[in-house]
Amino acid sequence: MRITQKQLADMANIGINTLYKIETGQANPTLESLQKITDILGLEITLQVKKI
Template structure:
């Protein structure tokens, strides 16, 4: 699964689990609703800043790992 698609899926799942609407999350993260929609549906290449705002609201963290060979 492509990374952008996986990120969007994880954000949507966490938002759904927390019972937060897209509009509520967009407002809390101070990003546009269209931006959030595009991130969740893998139609955007989100900035690290946007992802950080979203993950902060959702209680998630962004990590980078070295791939296992």
């Protein structure tokens, strides 16, 4: 998929600066924001219980 950061941010209804911070590990995004981004990119989020 060829998509710019601006297009992805617009489609996910987040700011371009927020997207940049998510990509660089400078943000603590909500699960909702991550879900929007992964849906657009055709990915899925999987949560696993940590074994202790």
